[in-house]
Amino acid sequence: MSILVRKGNINNMDLLCTRCGEPWEYDYVQHEFTAEARKKFLTGLGCDACQGKPAPEQTYAMAMATVLMDISGDDLDCVAAELQDLGLT
Ligand SMILES: [Zn+2]
Numbered sequence: 001m002s003i004l005v006r007k008g009n010i011n012n013m014d015l016l017c018t019r020c021g022e023p024w025e026y027d028y029v030q031h032e033f034t035a036e037a038r039k040k041f042l043t044g045l046g047c048d049a050c051q052g053k054p055a056p057e058q059t060y061a062m063a064m065a066t067v068l069m070d071i072s073g074d075d076l077d078c079v080a081a082e083l084q085d086l087g088l089t
Contacts, residue, residue: 017041018065020050044069 014023024047029038041047044066046055068082 015041016061016065017047017050018044018062018069019046019055020053021056021059021062022047022049042069042074 015026015029016023024041029041033041037048040051050056064086072082
């Protein structure tokens with residue numbers, strides 16, 4: 001799973017890898033990731049930065065992102081807004 005970080009509008013938001021915390025631009029994830037990489041990223045299996053490496057200790061933001069993705073499904077805008085409201089972005 002991943003989380004979105006709001007910077008102003010959807011095109012400027014970042015997604016955070018919930019496995020390693022690496023930030024990725026929303027547009028990059030949506031348009032430059034391969035379908036397989038995007039699926040792994042969005043389902044919490046990691047990103048190109050952490051594939052094949054041990055997962056670091058989970059941060060609070062990563063844990064919250066996981067929960068928000070579980071309850072929000074594919075609604076990444078909702079995840080971004082909730083994270084911003086929680087002061088995590
Ligand atoms: Zn990662």
